[in-house]
Amino acid sequence: MTDQTRVITYAEAIREAIGQAMDADDRVFMLGEDIGVYGGAFGVSGDLYGRFGGERIRDTPISELGIVGAAVGAALAGMRPIVEIQFSDFTNQAMDQIVNQAAKIHFMLGGAANVPLVLRAPLGSGTGAAAQHSQSLEAWFAHVPGLKVVMPATAEDAKGLLLAAIDDPNPVIVLEHKLLYRTSGPVAEEAFRTPLGTTAVRRQGRDVTVVATGIMVSRALEAAEVLAEQGIDISVVDPRTLTPLDAGPILDDVSTTGRALLVQEAPGHVGYTAELAARIAESPALYRLLAPIKRLSGLDVPIPYAPQLERSVVPQVADIVEAAQTLVKES
Amino acid sequence: MPHPLADAATARSTLVTMWEIRRFEEAVDDLFARGLMHGTMHLSIGQEASPTGVCLALRETDAITSTHRGHGHCIAKGADLVRMMAELLAKETGYCRGRGGSMHIADVETNNLGANGIVAGGIPIAAGAALAYKLRGEDRVVACFFGDGAVNEGAFHEAVNLAAIWHLPVVFICENNKYGMSFSTEKSMLVHHVAEKAAGYGIPGVTVDGNDVPAVYEAMETAVARARAGEGPTLLENVTYRWKGHSKSDKNLYRTRDEISEWQEKDPIPHFEAQAIEAGLLTAEDVAAVRDEVVATLRAAVREANSAPDADPSDLLDSVFAQA
Ligand SMILES: Cc1ncc(C[n+]2csc(CCOP(=O)(O)OP(=O)(O)O)c2C)c(N)n1
Numbered sequence: 001m002t003d004q005t006r007v008i009t010y011a012e013a014i015r016e017a018i019g020q021a022m023d024a025d026d027r028v029f030m031l032g033e034d035i036g037v038y039g040g041a042f043g044v045s046g047d048l049y050g051r052f053g054g055e056r057i058r059d060t061p062i063s064e065l066g067i068v069g070a071a072v073g074a075a076l077a078g079m080r081p082i083v084e085i086q087f088s089d090f091t092n093q094a095m096d097q098i099v100n101q102a103a104k105i106h107f108m109l110g111g112a113a114n115v116p117l118v119l120r121a122p123l124g125s126g127t128g129a130a131a132q133h134s135q136s137l138e139a140w141f142a143h144v145p146g147l148k149v150v151m152p153a154t155a156e157d158a159k160g161l162l163l164a165a166i167d168d169p170n171p172v173i174v175l176e177h178k179l180l181y182r183t184s185g186p187v188a189e190e191a192f193r194t195p196l197g198t199t200a201v202r203r204q205g206r207d208v209t210v211v212a213t214g215i216m217v218s219r220a221l222e223a224a225e226v227l228a229e230q231g232i233d234i235s236v237v238d239p240r241t242l243t244p245l246d247a248g249p250i251l252d253d254v255s256t257t258g259r260a261l262l263v264q265e266a267p268g269h270v271g272y273t274a275e276l277a278a279r280i281a282e283s284p285a286l287y288r289l290l291a292p293i294k295r296l297s298g299l300d301v302p303i304p305y306a307p308q309l310e311r312s313v314v315p316q317v318a319d320i321v322e323a324a325q326t327l328v329k330e331s
Numbered sequence: 332m333p334h335p336l337a338d339a340a341t342a343r344s345t346l347v348t349m350w351e352i353r354r355f356e357e358a359v360d361d362l363f364a365r366g367l368m369h370g371t372m373h374l375s376i377g378q379e380a381s382p383t384g385v386c387l388a389l390r391e392t393d394a395i396t397s398t399h400r401g402h403g404h405c406i407a408k409g410a411d412l413v414r415m416m417a418e419l420l421a422k423e424t425g426y427c428r429g430r431g432g433s434m435h436i437a438d439v440e441t442n443n444l445g446a447n448g449i450v451a452g453g454i455p456i457a458a459g460a461a462l463a464y465k466l467r468g469e470d471r472v473v474a475c476f477f478g479d480g481a482v483n484e485g486a487f488h489e490a491v492n493l494a495a496i497w498h499l500p501v502v503f504i505c506e507n508n509k510y511g512m513s514f515s516t517e518k519s520m521l522v523h524h525v526a527e528k529a530a531g532y533g534i535p536g537v538t539v540d541g542n543d544v545p546a547v548y549e550a551m552e553t554a555v556a557r558a559r560a561g562e563g564p565t566l567l568e569n570v571t572y573r574w575k576g577h578s579k580s581d582k583n584l585y586r587t588r589d590e591i592s593e594w595q596e597k598d599p600i601p602h603f604e605a606q607a608i609e610a611g612l613l614t615a616e617d618v619a620a621v622r623d624e625v626v627a628t629l630r631a632a633v634r635e636a637n638s639a640p641d642a643d644p645s646d647l648l649d650s651v652f653a654q655a
Contacts, residue, residue, distance in 0.1 A: 038581075059514055061519040066483075093486075127370065133448055300648070300651065304429060304642075306369070306421030306429030306641070309421075
């Protein structure tokens with residue numbers, strides 16, 4: 001930790017990044033529902049409204065398509081909008097503006113214009129908000145050419161990746177996990193950037209490479225502690241940006257351990273871990289495998305309300321432990 | 332079906348409905364505060380006259396669609412309090428077997444087509460149900476509940492227009508409680524009344540005191556008659572107020588205590604009690620008896636719901652698709 005590094009929450013780290021970007025560049029502004037005096041549904045915008053006022057922290061009616069569309073237009077006209085969508089599930093309302101407009105304008109215009117737009121949205125389960133407020137839709141966005149997709153797993157990354165996203169001349173979807181907002185970690189005070197497309201190796205191990213995204217990174221690290229006591233030493237690798245994907249460190253680590261366990265909260269069928277499995281299978285790392293690649297995902301089920309049902313649908317620490325043990329036993 | 336002040340029995344049952352809504356939500360609030368209930372809750376305390384007046388004007392065969400703030404709609408349409416409470420308590424005996432919770436509760440038997448976690452999500456669905464009834468020549472109406480915030484979603488405009496051009500038997504009921512979460516209607520629209528938006532679709536728009544059961548009922552009765560006659564939809568705006576925060580995370584920074592207490596003085600329940608007493612339909616003793624009776628009903632409902640078996644994770648995968 002340097003002198004200017006403090007422990008702050010994931011939510012505070014995001015707020016700090018937005019504040020610094022707005023201080024540095026008049027083109028940056030924010031729009032979304034209840035981001036003003038309410039401070040944001042998850043408290044992320046906090047005091048920004050008091051600091052920057054209603055012109056730049058722009059509270060909107062409940063109109064996701066209008067909000068994202070207005071941001072696309074503003075970006076096209078030279079601004080740097082940051083949109084907050086209250087729950088990532090509601091990007092559905094704005095899907096045309098995200099998928100058909102924002103993602104394609106640069107390409108369709110032969111490179112003559114850019115859409116430097118950041119769309120932040122909380123994803124994931126664990127709050128009892130049930131099927132329409134708890135989804136993990138990252139694979140939808142990752143499948144669309146022209147969108148960059150970011151999933152910060154730590155407070156430090158929440159800040160560094162967001163600042164990089166704001167600099168980026170493309171539309172970037174930043175998917176924040178609801179359960180991470182109140183977690184904290186060391187974050188530098190300065191306005192540092194964490195480049196998009198750089199995978200982080202969170203823990204280096206010998207026996208299994210666990211590739212995890214979002215909330216699953218911290219669960220994998222917890223599982224690592226349990227497994228270490230049993231003599232199983234795992235790596236935890238976090239791609240942190242799904243597009244662009246920096247596959248190198250993943251393939252290198254799998255080549256070393258010979259075992260790949262791919263973990264995500266989203267349902268497994270046609271999910272992002274399927275992409276990771278394919279990347280491994282298409283690379284020379286395939287020949288180093290001691291066991292078949294294993295995926296651990298959410299069940300292919302909408303997120304239920306009841307806490308005991310909700311927990312049973314998405315991977316927990318114990319599930320990661322068990323999957324890693326199985327991989328080691330199988331080889 | 333009858334006017335809430337038509338006779339003593341109707342006045343009494345109207346009052347029971349309102350108190351059941353109030354006490355159900357107070358019980359939920361309490362269970363949540365004590366950590367005995369999961370998730371988040373959107374309480375409609377202060378708004379009881381709207382669902383009560385609306386559903387009184389409906390037949391059993393008529394349908395409703397509801398919202399994230401839908402406990403009142405569900406109760407007014409005739410749902411069983413024990414099964415509702417069981418759903419919120421994550422029980423297998425709940426209306427959705429623990430899968431839906433408060434925001435997705437539905438009681439298909441009473442033609443409640445469901446709450447909705449998506450603002451404005453139910454509005455096109457209501458139009459579609461009304462289309463089905465019309466196509467099949469059934470004499471049924473759909474009452475579609477939503478908040479003032481929902482009228483800023485595209486779904487509202489598309490659905491109202493479809494219902495208007497197809498003359499569908501649906502009544503769009505905006506419960507205007509002044510706020511979409513923290514954003515006030517003064518900021519979210521430049522017209523004064525949501526009902527003014529009806530003009531853009533060529534349908535009637537009516538604004539009533541949403542804390543007055545007879546007023547809501549009378550406006551609804553007219554709208555339902557129009558819908559049944561094949562003349563198409565009405566946009567009914569019930570002006571009301573929610574006393575509690577939007578949900579459990581609300582710090583209430585966007586409105587004043589004075590504003591809240593001003594509306595608490597316009598409590599729809601004692602207002603109706605006074606109307607019923609003045610009309611000579613109920614006595615002060617009747618009113619007190621209703622209050623006691625509902626307290627006991629809710630206590631029993633919580634007890635019974637609590638003793639039911641928990642929802643079971645083992646068959647989750649089987650319940651994703653309907654069996655052919
Ligand atoms: C499409 C969508 N956007 C945002 C939300 C988050 N949200 C839930 S309720 C609500 C306010 C709704 O206001 P209103 O329609 O007036 O109903 P009220 O809560 O006042 O009953 C918001 C913003 C949501 N559930 N769905």
